Structures are given as structure tokens and as C-alpha cells.
Amino acid sequence: MWGHMLFVSSILISKDAMWTITKLFEGYFFFGRSYPWIVSVIIGVVFALFITHAGLALRKFPANYRQYALFRHHMRGMKHEDTTLWYWQVITGFALFFLATAHLWWMITHPGDIGPHESSARVWGDHFWVLYLLLLFAVEIHGGVGLYRLAVKWGVFEGKDPAASRRNLRRVKWTITAFLIVLGLATLAAYVRIGMSPEVQAGERYVPAWVGQPEEHAP
Amino acid sequence: MNAAATRRLRVHILRYNPAEPEKAARFQTYELDEADGMTLFILLSELREKQDPSLQFDFVCRAGVCGSCGMVVNGRPGLACRTLTAELPAEFTLAPLPTFELIGDLSVNTGKWMREMSERLETWVHAKQEEVDLRRHEEKMDPDLADEVYELDRCIECGCCVAACGTAHMRTDFVGAVGLNKVARFSLDPRDERSEADMYELVGNDDGVFGCMSLLACNDLCPKELPLQSQIAYLRRRMAKQGTG
Numbered sequence: 189m190w191g192h193m194l195f196v197s198s199i200l201i202s203k204d205a206m207w208t209i210t211k212l213f214e215g216y217f218f219f220g221r222s223y224p225w226i227v228s229v230i231i232g233v234v235f236a237l238f239i240t241h242a243g244l245a246l247r248k249f250p251a252n253y254r255q256y257a258l259f260r261h262h263m264r265g266m267k268h269e270d271t272t273l274w275y276w277q278v279i280t281g282f283a284l285f286f287l288a289t290a291h292l293w294w295m296i297t298h299p300g301d302i303g304p305h306e307s308s309a310r311v312w313g314d315h316f317w318v319l320y321l322l323l324l325f326a327v328e329i330h331g332g333v334g335l336y337r338l339a340v341k342w343g344v345f346e347g348k349d350p351a352a353s354r355r356n357l358r359r360v361k362w363t364i365t366a367f368l369i370v371l372g373l374a375t376l377a378a379y380v381r382i383g384m385s386p387e388v389q390a391g392e393r394y395v396p397a398w399v400g401q402p403e404e405h406a407p
Numbered sequence: 408m409n410a411a412a413t414r415r416l417r418v419h420i421l422r423y424n425p426a427e428p429e430k431a432a433r434f435q436t437y438e439l440d441e442a443d444g445m446t447l448f449i450l451l452s453e454l455r456e457k458q459d460p461s462l463q464f465d466f467v468c469r470a471g472v473c474g475s476c477g478m479v480v481n482g483r484p485g486l487a488c489r490t491l492t493a494e495l496p497a498e499f500t501l502a503p504l505p506t507f508e509l510i511g512d513l514s515v516n517t518g519k520w521m522r523e524m525s526e527r528l529e530t531w532v533h534a535k536q537e538e539v540d541l542r543r544h545e546e547k548m549d550p551d552l553a554d555e556v557y558e559l560d561r562c563i564e565c566g567c568c569v570a571a572c573g574t575a576h577m578r579t580d581f582v583g584a585v586g587l588n589k590v591a592r593f594s595l596d597p598r599d600e601r602s603e604a605d606m607y608e609l610v611g612n613d614d615g616v617f618g619c620m621s622l623l624a625c626n627d628l629c630p631k632e633l634p635l636q637s638q639i640a641y642l643r644r645r646m647a648k649q650g651t652g
Contacts, residue, residue, distance in 0.1 A: 255576075255578075259573050266482055266571065268483075268571075268628075270623050340636060342640055342644060350637050
């Protein structure tokens with residue numbers, strides 16, 4: 189998740205940086221030509237992990253409205269941060285069933301359409317910015333809270349003073365979440381800006397000047 | 408505290424008596440002057456003595472030892488005898504601990520819940536020795552280990568951890584932090600002959616340690632400040648190892 193955000197935000201450095209990372213995953217620098225199906229395979233593995241995680245997480249969801257209402261009433265009275273964050277973990281997790289599935293399926297079936305211009309055309313021209321905006325907040329909140337909870341659940345980083353470690357973990361969690369949301373918004377804005385440009389709207393694929401002619405994708 | 412600084416407290420207490428189902432649950436408001444060092448125990452005793460003899464609540468020790476006076480104070484479970492009114496705003500609410508059987512008003516039957524949990528988790532020393540010989544000296548225990556056992560044995564079964572637990576609110580079969588703490592305590596005890604597999608049978612499931620969602624309100628609100636976060640995490644690691652090993 190964090191790695192993905194760093195790869196995607198390479199567009200903030202330059203189009204060439206983002207193109208290079210895309211081609212790295214397509215094997216261009218290893219085989220001399222691009223194999224987008226490699227990207228599909230990687231995303232397929234991520235999708236399988238996502239489904240497994242969702243299946244395990246379902247055990248914790250409120251099983252009916254009564255349980256949901258009981259928890260919500262309890263949460264409102266308690267005003268306890270970790271209790272409230274669990275509620276948001278569930279809400280964002282539920283949203284991710286749909287948001288992440290839509291995103292992952294699209295990327296599995298269109299692995300060759302990732303690049304500075306191609307991604308921007310999708311973000312702006314195909315209105316994916318709406319999906320990505322929702323996805324950004326859902327993923328960063330869900331992931332941040334989830335990793336923090338995993339750490340306290342299994343006693344990772346507990347040290348000699350669990351209370352102090354937990355305070356530190358919470359600080360780190362909020363810092364990372366805030367940083368990634370700001371980075372994500374800046375990244376999304378960059379794709380939108382590029383997506384509005386005439387060359388992207390004309391359907392031009394991006395190829396760095398130092399590469400030469402656009403290559404044909406391998407089948 | 409001088410007279411000018413004396414606060415007038417407004418206390419909203421949830422009233423309901425299951426023996427009188429025709430009277431709907433309601434918040435009843437009482438007013439009284441705050442006194443120096445006033446705890447909720449003193450406040451409630453004064454209310455019952457001077458304003459409303461029908462008010463039901465439980466107290467025994469008045470010193471945070473018996474665990475009888477757990478109640479929800481402004482939305483959070485805590486012991487009434489250890490809660491100073493000075494720590495609260497001038498207007499606040501009191502309600503009975505949820506998840507337990509209501510006796511009436513602020514009085515709940517934590518004992519019934521604790522007994523069921525204890526029987527389910529068999530929270531007593533399981534020794535192989537068949538005949539008890541009262542003349543025999545008790546086996547010596549390493550002092551550090553005895554301290555560790557004692558640390559977890561400080562639980563007073565007040566029910567605050569269960570009432571604070573979002574999981575327990577949703578799933579009535581969840582054993583709660585008090586149950587997991589008991590298992591951790593008997594796991595430490597060298598006199599208890601039960602194996603790791605035996606403990607796994609008791610809490611290695613979604614009603615036990617794997618049902619805990621790590622909201623940690625139990626740890627944060629435990630009146631005895633038991634190390635519940637660490638103990639539950641440790642138990643989870645052990646049970647996961649047992650379950651996969």
C-alpha cells in the first residue's frame with residue numbers, strides 16, 4: 189500500500205520517473221520490451237491477498253443491525269479513540285470491498301494502460317478521479333488503523349513500557365496517514381492536471397525523449 | 408474548598424427496575440451540593456439517605472477492592488468508590504454496567520456473569536494430585552513468578568473491562584479481558600497441570616482470544632490497571648503458536 193503510493197506519486201517528480209517505474213514492472217529494463225501481463229499477475233496476487241484478508245475480516249463485522257447499533261451506542265458513550273477507530277476501520281473496510289475491487293479489476297484487465305499520459309487519461313477523461321479520491325481516504329485510514337491495531341494486537345514493538353510504545357505507535361500512525369493523504373491528493377491533482385492537457389486528450393501515449401519511438405507492446 | 412466554591416451537582420441517573428416493568432426506563436435528575444473529597448459512593452449514599460430511598464446501587468468495601476460498585480459514569484465504566492466528583496463536570500450521568508443482568512437502577516449482577524465465565528474457563532488450579540493432604544507443605548514458588556501470578560490475581564472482577572469492551576457488547580459469548588486474564592494467570596501457575604493444548608481448547612477461538620478486536624478499552628479503563636494489553640497479546644501469540652504448531 190505504502191509502496192504503491194510511492195510508485196504512483198513518482199508523477200510528482202516527472203513524467204519520466206513515473207514512466208520508468210511503470211516500465212520496470214512491465215519488465216522493459218530486463219527483457220528489452222514490455223510485458224504488461226507481468227503487471228496483471230502482480231495485481232492478481234494482490235487481489236488474492238485482498239480477498240483472503242476480506243474473508244478473515246468479515247468475522248469481526250457486526251453480524252446484524254442489533255450488533256451494529258449496540259456498538260455505535262457504546263462507541264458514542266465511551267469516546268475512546270481506539271474504539272472509535274475500529275468503527276472507521278469497519279466502515280472503510282466495507283467501502284474497500286467495492287472501491288478496491290473496481291480498481292484492481294480494471295488494472296488487471298488494462299495493464300498496458302499505465303503511464304504518465306495513459307493513467308492521466310483514465311483519471312480525468314474516464315472520471316476515475318472520483319473512485320481514486322474515495323479510495324485514497326479509505327485505504328489510508330483503513331491501512332493506518334489496521335497496521336496500528338495489528339501491532340498492539342500481537343504485542344509488536346511493545347518494549348518495556350507498553351503504554352508509551354502505544355502512544356508512540358499512535359503518533360507514528362497519524363503522521364504516516366496524514367503524510368500519505370497529502371501525498372495522495374497532490375498526486376491525484378498532478379494526474380488531473382496532465383489529464384486536462386491537449387496531448388493526453390488527443391490520446392498520445394507518453395514516451396520519454398531519450399527512449400525514441402513508441403514501442404509496440406509484446407502480446 | 409470554601410463555601411463560595413461549592414458546586415451544585417446535577418446528576419442524571421438511569422432508573423429502571425425489572426421487577427416493575429410497567430415503569431419505563433428513564434433518567435431521573437437529582438441535585439445536591441458537592442462536598443470535599445466526595446466520591447460517587449458518598450454522593451449516592453447521600454441521595455439515598457436524604458432524597459430517594461428507592462435508589463438501588465451496590466457497595467461493599469468502598470475502597471476499590473470488592474469490585475461491587477462498577478457503573479457507567481458519563482459513558483465510561485468505572486468504580487464509583489474511586490471516582491471523585493471533583494474529576495467530573497457539575498452535570499453528569501450514571502447508568503448501570505451494560506452486558507450484565509440488571510438488578511435495578513445502578514445495581515447489576517456481575518457475579519452471575521463471572522461465575523458462568525469461571526465455570527466455562529475452569530478458572531481454578533487443576534492439580535493432578537487426587538487426594539488433598541492438608542498436612543503437606545505447599546510447594547515453594549519462585550518469588551518473581553509468585554509476583555507475576557499475584558499481579559494478574561489483583562483482578563477484582565468488577566466487570567468494567569467487559570462493559571468497556573465493544574466486542575462484548577456485540578457478542579455475548581465473548582469471555583472478555585477478565586476471562587483472558589484468568590487464563591493467563593493460571594497458565595503461569597506451576598501448580599496448574601493443564602497443558603497449552605488444554606488452554607487452547609478454552610480460549611483458542613473467536614469467543615476467546617481470537618475474538619478480541621484489540622480496542623483496548625479494557626486496558627485503558629481497568630480500575631486496577633492490570634496489564635491487559637500485554638497479557639492478551641502474549642496469550643494470542645501463544646494460542647496462535649499452539650493452533651498452528
